[in-house]
Amino acid sequence: MSNDWIVEMKDIEKSFNRIPVLKKVSLQVKKGEIHALLGENGAGKSTLMNILGGVHLADKGFITVDGEKVAITTPKVSQQLGISFIHQELNVVGDLRIYENMFLGSELRNKLGILKVEEMCRQTEDILANLGVRLDPKEYVRNLDTSYKQLIEIARALLHRSRIIIMDEPTTALAEHEVERLFNFMTKLRETGVSIIYISHKLKEIKAICDRYTVLRDGEWVATGSLKETELDQITNMMVGRSVSEERFVQEHSFGDTILEVKDLGCEGEFRDINFGVRKGEIVGFTGLAGDGRTELIETLFGYRRKSTGEIKVNGKQVKINHPKHALKAGLGLVPKDRKENAIIKDLNVIHNLTLSSMSHFEQAGFIQEKREKSRFSYYRDKLNIKLHDPTVSIDKLSGGNQQKVVIAKWLEVGPDVLIFDNPTQGIDVGAKREVYQHIIDLAAEGKAIIILSSEAPEIMKVCHYIHVMYQGEITASINGDKATEDLIMSYATGSKREGGKGGKYRNAATAKQ
Incomplete structure (x- = not known):
């Protein structure tokens, strides 16, 4: 085990329902680096990070933090080790003020149980100032730009003395000026010795902000290297196992x-x-x-x-x-931008999400014909190459690409x-x-x-x-x-x-x- 790594995940294996998702995957992150974790949807990135975050337990392999083996059994243990996970869907409460979001669940109180509001505001201001930002701690979060909402999550991680921050697709909903602002924050964090594991599909952004990368494909480690020494088309090839053409896809027809x-x-x-x-x-x-x-x-x-x-x-x-x-x-049919908010119902299974907008196609005498639903799902699974093992699982268990295919299938069934x-x-x-x-x-x-x-x-x-x-x-x-x-x-x-x-x-x- 090397002392160079602030965190090391070695030979991690994980299966769900006897289906291997991670196969001897390793990841090493240095102190004060921004490390890109890359791969197609379904490559195993989220599972690997959920193991680091204490959401899942690895079947095999081990994790070290500062060279010491650790057992990350719960998210609380992960947080105590200085690891924070900032998800793609921001975990802030718009109707609370900035300082209230910062201390949510860990509020400061005096001996009488009364909230120490001014002390929480002071600590909030100090952490934000360290990131080069001045915001009123009593401002409501709903009034902030998306990038500042992300900043609140980053600042909250620093409040808990996090040394390793996992960022999952942080720029998805950001405008160009907000991306620049986020990258400035990330650079300041790197300078203070904080390590960032950065998950994104936007390779130009990866090249601009990250130091090193690790590529996963089909649940296996493919490569680790320096971004300065690697061209983007090489990384793309490693991610998908083939070269991806930049030529026009469109076919001319009448x-x-x-x-x-x-x-x-x-x-x-x-x-x-x-x-x-x-x-x-x-x-x-x-x-x-x-x-x-x-x-x-x-x-x-x-x-x-x-x-x-x-x-x-x-x-x-x-x-x-x-x-x-x-x-x-x-x-008219619309496949919206924010599928998780406007296109899927995450607690419903895949089949029901697909048939939701065309229930009349499956109704007979007031009853839903489940056999016909399954038959139509099988048709679209083959047509759109939807990758999943069990269509009765909730749709949020699917990768983003496969969720999008289900949304497309939903509209194809409607027939606009x-x-x-x-x-x-x-x-x-x-x-x-x-x-x-x-x-x-x-x-x-x-x-x-x-x-x-x-x-x-x-x-x-x-x-x-x-x-x-x-x-x-x-x-x-x-x-x-x-x-x-x-x-x-x-x-x-x-x-x-x-x-x-x-x-x-x-x-x-x-x-x-x-």
């Missing part, structure tokens, strides 16, 4: 009639003069920077918001959509004419991304009209026939997918360039040239 047409659509204070159309078999993308209005545009299309101007036509007929049920009836994907690969790994892209392209080939929203220009360029760029609530450019470049998209997304005409260049999908 388009059918216009399915969705939007004219002069506006929503006061959010967006204005939006014009576009989508044809049968066409994939149309929307991209831009945070606050560009594309999310609000789709929320209006799907009935979560009310439009103030304009009209929406589906299959040539004007429709009034003031509620999601109107959108569903009109033939138009499918909208809001950041379809958010929080899933490079291998699963490739599968999701291929499924989207296959849907277009089957005649579905597809809309994709993404803040990642390379993703939009990879799969879209046509791309609309938004800036401050307007379409500033409409670009053929095969002519788009990241630089061109960014010039329109930042407002430094714009096409002429009302709401950008209006394109009726029925007449747009490729």
